[in-house]
Amino acid sequence: MALADFLKQLDEVAVQAAQVFGSAADAEAVEAGRVEFMGAKQGRLKAAQKGMGVLDKAERPAAGKRFNEVKEQIDAAFQAAVERLAAKPPAVRKMTPQFDPTVPGTPLRIGRLHPITQTIEELKDIMGRLGFSVADGPEIEDERHNFEALNIPREHPARDPLDNFYLAAAGHASGVETALLRSQTSTVQIRVMEKTPPPIRIICLGRVYRPDTADATHYPMFHQMEGLLIDTHVTMADLKSVLRLFATSYLGRDVHIRFRPSFFPFTEPSVEVDFHWDGQWIEFGGAGMVDPNVLNAVGYDPEQVIGFAFGLGIERLCMRRHGITDIREFYKNDVRFLHQF
Ligand code: PHE
Numbered sequence: 001m002a003l004a005d006f007l008k009q010l011d012e013v014a015v016q017a018a019q020v021f022g023s024a025a026d027a028e029a030v031e032a033g034r035v036e037f038m039g040a041k042q043g044r045l046k047a048a049q050k051g052m053g054v055l056d057k058a059e060r061p062a063a064g065k066r067f068n069e070v071k072e073q074i075d076a077a078f079q080a081a082v083e084r085l086a087a088k089p090p091a092v093r094k095m096t097p098q099f100d101p102t103v104p105g106t107p108l109r110i111g112r113l114h115p116i117t118q119t120i121e122e123l124k125d126i127m128g129r130l131g132f133s134v135a136d137g138p139e140i141e142d143e144r145h146n147f148e149a150l151n152i153p154r155e156h157p158a159r160d161p162l163d164n165f166y167l168a169a170a171g172h173a174s175g176v177e178t179a180l181l182r183s184q185t186s187t188v189q190i191r192v193m194e195k196t197p198p199p200i201r202i203i204c205l206g207r208v209y210r211p212d213t214a215d216a217t218h219y220p221m222f223h224q225m226e227g228l229l230i231d232t233h234v235t236m237a238d239l240k241s242v243l244r245l246f247a248t249s250y251l252g253r254d255v256h257i258r259f260r261p262s263f264f265p266f267t268e269p270s271v272e273v274d275f276h277w278d279g280q281w282i283e284f285g286g287a288g289m290v291d292p293n294v295l296n297a298v299g300y301d302p303e304q305v306i307g308f309a310f311g312l313g314i315e316r317l318c319m320r321r322h323g324i325t326d327i328r329e330f331y332k333n334d335v336r337f338l339h340q341f
Pocket of ligand 1: 183185267286287288309310312
């Protein structure tokens with residue numbers, strides 16, 4: 001065999017040994033490599049060494065030198081593999097998951113108050129500072145409180161069955177008192193005055209019902225804030241001041257409001273109140289000086305006391321405050337909408 005062939009064979013052994021030891025994943029692979037390359041009887045180094053015997057005498061020193069180098073390389077690769085595996089941490093034992101107090105928690109989705117409820121709370125707060133306390137009344141009403149005592153006689157169009165949710169069970173049958181879902185919170189004016197002597201300074205915030213077709217600005221149920229102030233020297237100027245103060249408190253100092261002459265059976269004179277929004281005047285309520293007929297109906301003396309009342313749409317106020325353009329959003333129960341407030 002020529003020297004060149006011998007060296008080539010030796011190099012192949014060196015390359016393969018480096019590969020085997022370098023990639024050995026466990027002690028068995030290392031041992032198998034040791035037997036294959038370094039084995040005293042069948043090992044490939046041993047075989048190569050035997051091959052040296054057939055070389056020319058003159059070629060032997062060079063061959064022996066190279067053989068020793070390769071042997072050293074293979075020893076080193078074996079040693080490195082043994083050390084690498086010894087340094088490797090023991091196979092990971094299966095562990096039960098441990099509690100790690102440093103991991104950030106999963107945030108709870110905490111609910112929040114509906115925007116209308118939030119608005120109601122804020123309105124109570126504002127009016128509370130103006131000295132108004134909160135009164136309440138039922139949503140199922142009788143005709144006396146919803147109409148009669150409010151100077152709305154039987155033939156008045158506001159009592160039309162098409163404009164009210166009369167309750168079928170009560171019906172119009174003789175002797176049975178007719179009930180309806182209240183169409184306005186003005187009912188509470190009557191309820192409060194019936195059982196409280198003047199002076200009065202109350203608000204009432206709650207639901208009212210009218211058979212309107214739902215669109216961007218109407219809904220068959222909505223909320224009103226009623227206000228009633230009865231005392232001895234009360235004028236329209238007081239009413240306007242209170243509504244102005246209220247509007248600037250809730251909608252901001254720069255809000256424009258205006259009063260338009262109007263008519264309600266239970267106030268005289270009467271106005272409607274508008275705020276300015278996006279280049280338009282939007283009505284947000286009615287108001288006026290309490291009609292003497294109403295004072296009489298609850299047993300007050302119109303010669304002794306006088307007062308004002310107002311009824312404001314809570315949805316409209318909330319819509320303007322938050323830039324909401326469709327009233328139906330409030331009642332869809334879409335958390336993506338509700339979560340914004
Ligand atoms: N009750 C009236 C309405 O629902 C509003 C109003 C209340 C007007 C009090 C005058 C006084 O439209």
